Amino acid sequence: MKVQLSSSFPKAYLAASGQEALDIAVRERPDLIMLSDSLPDVATEDLCRRLREAPATAQSMLVVMVQDAGRSKRSRLLAAGADDLFARTQPEALLLSRLRCLIRARGTEEEMSLRETTGRAFGLAEAAAHFEQPANVALVTQRSAAALDWHHALTRLSRHVFRPFPMSEALRWFQSGGASDVIAIDTDSCDPKAVIRLIVEVRSRPASRHSEILLITGDHNAPVLSDALDHGASAVMTFGFDPREALLRMETLVRRKQIADRMRRRLHDGLRDSVTDSLTGLYNRRYAEPYLERLAEDSRHAGRPFALVLADIDHFKQVNDTYGHPAGDAVLMMVADLLRDNLRARDLVARFGGEEFLIVMPDTGAGEARIVADRLRVRLAEAPIAVPGREARIQVTISMGACVETTPPEAAVPALIERMIDRADRALYAAKNAGRNKVALAPAEDPV
Known part of the structure; x- marks a missing residue:
């Protein structure tokens, strides 16, 4: 058996008794433990239970090699913790195929255990236990x-x-x-x-x-x-x-x-x-920036423009100071919903930080970008927002700065994205300085 497994398992340990097997398994923490159904010092099903209970071997795959085992014994071995039962006379090709499946399954369980252990190390509470359907x-x-x-x-x-x-x-x-x-x-x-x-x-x-x-057969030579x-x-x-x-x-x-x-x-x-942003459900900056880089690469290959818009809620600090932070949260959620619901499915809306939002529109030129931004601005201005604990709705407006670019063949994409964000930011400040509740478009030839 050791020779058969040597090509797939470079480390194999032999044990002449159940206790020796347990000692080696606890020390070496093997991926796979193969047991005879007749051991000289312990019943195999008892050894299966002990291996399952030991922390070092709880995740090891247990295979019992059986010879003329009846139904009752097979059921007891499986109930005791054996993952599979192999006939001693099965072909070598089938033996190795079955072992590969077990090792793949063990890898999945080991990854799950690692994630749970890591979560506990960071003090994260485990999800409450529940009954599986x-x-x-x-x-x-x-x-x-x-x-x-x-x-x-x-x-x-x-x-x-x-x-x-x-x-x-x-x-x-x-x-x-x-x-x-x-x-x-x-x-x-x-x-x-x-x-x-x-x-x-x-x-x-x-x-x-x-x-x-699960394959069910009475012929292991098939x-x-x-x-x-x-x-x-x-x-x-x-x-x-x-x-x-x-x-x-x-x-x-x-x-x-x-x-x-x-x-x-x-x-x-x-x-x-x-x-994603936990309050609004929009993508966050962590997602938006890599997305922009991919879009810029697509723009380079296709030769089509894309628009980037920065939107900022006007006088948002006054909302928090006057009505409280729950009202500010309600405003952020309402603005997020309005932006998301009034754009194409292919457009990206992200919360870029605080009360600032990023809108990215693929295949969009300057004229269309301005029209869309202005439509969003008007819809928000015409939709007073309900806030917790207040009967009257409050009116909010938004200022927007937009820029449009087609990625040049020689452009470095990260530098291009940084430049676009800067241009849109300056356009946004221009809209604010013009009295707010405005849309400003960055000049086509903006100096770097």
Whole structure:
């Protein structure tokens, strides 16, 4: 076994007993622990529990190599914490494919653990624990009798929702955007090419690409298994269908998917929070500046102009001083909503700092930029704003400075963006000095 694994795992440790395995595992913190189902000093299922309870090995993948293990023993091993059970006689190609899948899954769980640990180190409170919703499980088999038997047996044992599919219907379901948390495929009844096609379809569709895929077979020598794993299947159950074992394996896959889903949600939320303003929901300066650089590059290649507008709420300090900061927040949110709702979907609106907003309009010349800015100015002036604790609405106006540029071929983009912001800022001050509630356009030939 060590020779078989040497190409994939450069470090492998051998242990002659359960206690020796535990000592080595706690010291070395391995990615993968492979155990015999018969150890000289401890029951394998007890060792699985001890490894799962030890902090050093809680995230390690546990595989038990079994020989003629009955249904009851297999279920006990999985319930004790084993991630998978491998027949000792399975082909080497299948062994390595299954191990690669386990290592990929371990990487996802390790990343989730790292993010949570980092959050705690910064004093961030963890999200409150919540009950996960029942999973949706697709049962794909060409045997109608088996489909009914599987469905009834699993439904009696689990709160999850099971839906049987023949292969052709499953293909149509996922091609049309259907999704399931787990897809269990009866590879013994399905054409191997159809199995691979279904996996490819599932992995290529946004709604289903993160689904877990369990292959169920009574023949671990079937050539399709290794190909299916390498195309994106998650795990293989090689001892035929047994409802308790199948459910334990599905529970493991559901748990992994829920961990991965939570990690993706947290990553999405973290990225969103890092580039958006929490009060207005607009993009912030951190996002706007790289966006401007990309737009300037596009302008260079396409030879089309783009407009940059800086907008500043007039006398905003007086709003805060007179009505309080809640009123100031209400004004900022109202202005943000008005700007966002009255521009094209392709235009960018960002809160640039304080009461200042940035508007970026691709493919926009000077005349159009001025017209749009003036329309926004008028709409705000005609829309008094309701503020907390005050019956009468308050009137606010906005001043705007705009500049338009087409990126020259020889221009350095960061310097160009800095220059545009400076030009728009000077135009904004010109609008303020002209009496406020004005739009000013930077001259076409503005000196650097």
